[in-house]
Amino acid sequence: MKPAYLYLILLFLPLSVSREIPDMRDILYEDFHKEMQDPPTPLIIDLMSTDLFRRLDRVAQLGLRNLLFTHANITRGAHCRGTRTMSSIYVNILNKNSCSESCITPVQSHAIQVASLLHDIGHGPYSHLFEYTVTGMVHSNPEIYHDDEKKDSAKPWSHEMQSLRIARCLLQTNDLVRKYNLPHDFADAVCDMIQGLSRDDHAKKYASSPDFNKYVIFTIVNGDAEASLDTDKFDYMRRDSYLCCRPGYANLVSQAVTGIMLGSRIEHDRIVYSIRCAESLVVFSHCVYLNYRYLYYNPQAGGLDLVLQDILTRLLSHANLTRYLQDINSFSILDDMFIARLWDKGSHVDIQHLLDRFNARDSYEFIGYRDYPYPPETSPNHDLTNLRRSIADIKHTFSEALGKTQCEITNDDYVLVAFNFAHILKGNGTKNILAKVLFHDPIPNPESFYSHKPHLDKYFSTPGCTPLFKPIENADSLAAAYEADDIPFYWGSIQLRLYARTVDNEKTAELKRLFKNVILN
Numbered sequence: 001m002k003p004a005y006l007y008l009i010l011l012f013l014p015l016s017v018s019r020e021i022p023d024m025r026d027i028l029y030e031d032f033h034k035e036m037q038d039p040p041t042p043l044i045i046d047l048m049s050t051d052l053f054r055r056l057d058r059v060a061q062l063g064l065r066n067l068l069f070t071h072a073n074i075t076r077g078a079h080c081r082g083t084r085t086m087s088s089i090y091v092n093i094l095n096k097n098s099c100s101e102s103c104i105t106p107v108q109s110h111a112i113q114v115a116s117l118l119h120d121i122g123h124g125p126y127s128h129l130f131e132y133t134v135t136g137m138v139h140s141n142p143e144i145y146h147d148d149e150k151k152d153s154a155k156p157w158s159h160e161m162q163s164l165r166i167a168r169c170l171l172q173t174n175d176l177v178r179k180y181n182l183p184h185d186f187a188d189a190v191c192d193m194i195q196g197l198s199r200d201d202h203a204k205k206y207a208s209s210p211d212f213n214k215y216v217i218f219t220i221v222n223g224d225a226e227a228s229l230d231t232d233k234f235d236y237m238r239r240d241s242y243l244c245c246r247p248g249y250a251n252l253v254s255q256a257v258t259g260i261m262l263g264s265r266i267e268h269d270r271i272v273y274s275i276r277c278a279e280s281l282v283v284f285s286h287c288v289y290l291n292y293r294y295l296y297y298n299p300q301a302g303g304l305d306l307v308l309q310d311i312l313t314r315l316l317s318h319a320n321l322t323r324y325l326q327d328i329n330s331f332s333i334l335d336d337m338f339i340a341r342l343w344d345k346g347s348h349v350d351i352q353h354l355l356d357r358f359n360a361r362d363s364y365e366f367i368g369y370r371d372y373p374y375p376p377e378t379s380p381n382h383d384l385t386n387l388r389r390s391i392a393d394i395k396h397t398f399s400e401a402l403g404k405t406q407c408e409i410t411n412d413d414y415v416l417v418a419f420n421f422a423h424i425l426k427g428n429g430t431k432n433i434l435a436k437v438l439f440h441d442p443i444p445n446p447e448s449f450y451s452h453k454p455h456l457d458k459y460f461s462t463p464g465c466t467p468l469f470k471p472i473e474n475a476d477s478l479a480a481a482y483e484a485d486d487i488p489f490y491w492g493s494i495q496l497r498l499y500a501r502t503v504d505n506e507k508t509a510e511l512k513r514l515f516k517n518v519i520l521n
Helices: 003-011 042-048 051-058 076-097 106-118 128-140 159-173 186-195 199-206 231-244 247-262 275-296 299-318 321-326 338-344 349-359 385-403 446-451 477-482 505-519
Strands: 264-267 270-273 365-373 414-420 493-500
Touching (some): 042 106, 051 076, 051 159, 128 321, 159 186, 299 338, 299 365, 365 505, 385 505, 493 505
Antiparallel strands (some): 365 493
């Protein structure tokens, strides 16, 4: 057995040893609105017993973050089960706070919980890392994967699309809809709850449905079409903060989620909020930004992600990727041990240096970064089109500057990548979250209420409430500065970040010089 293979087995052993039905207990929900939780139904237990779902307990929720954050051994299975529990709590709170005509019915709640359970079932090994790799490969070679029903050619493969295929397969192929005497459009509704649905599309598809004619039920698992608040975000923010962040910060996130849910009710077929939970909304949206900035896109972990992404690209190019993506049964074996199995199949001398770096946790060097805050809301053109165009121009200028150096730096020597740090506010709109939601009670002085910078100092300057433990004890000055407690306040920003693949000191020095002269100036 190859040493590298043995190393990978040991690295991901906790994710690979059990194929039994997962334990339903979840420490995050032991004391979290327990009286509002619904137990899993027979259908949900059936779904959790399938190989396709059990695979999620061998897929890391946070990719390689467990190499930097000691307790980040979160699985996609735990998150999916948690989102199901969170959805049952939220539906029961909404029904308690709303008038009887607006309440969510048992069959609608059942569909919401199934959608919550299956919403991430299409994730591959290492979660988003696999998706980034495969999307790039399919984009450059469309013959790898083709789907006649896929309309978004800009994203030829995604875990969301794969989740829809698997959900439909599990519900229809196994005839579970008929087995449990569910409505004929139950599977369609579950899939639309997973991917999100606009009001117009809902009206066209479900206006005559006796069970799913309410639009609001399609915004609970995936709220991106409305205010971008949903049970998926509620669970992963609580879960990831609890296991990766300081206790004070994790409690802050959990309290914000509780405040939002308790202040929610349904009116006129949409979720509206009490003005009393406005502060919770602001805190939660800012915490989402902080988690993306310091945890999900941690610069040190990002450098190691890029090493593994380069390894995956080369290994997958030798595998029958089409079969794994097209055939759902083949997809069921894709877990975090997949790279080890591929590596063990043959000699890959061409990437031995990459695997050596990965085994040594030697990430690509983090050269520098620059934040580009979202335009102010008062800007006449406050979407992100111009900002993205400016960043593309900067990347082009940087590439031209590299061509004029004497070091012969190629694209293989560096990675210049952009990250969006405002996933609570998806799309081009950049408005304050408080301007996106509807309140059911009067707002005092609404203009200043929306535009005034929230007073978050009392939360984020409190000892124990700064976001994350610093995972790198010997971090260089750049990483230390990035993870400093002086947190910039942005409603959103795009960050341009440079990594050096090369180990040539002269090339690395030149990359640093150009980054400073071209991007920081």
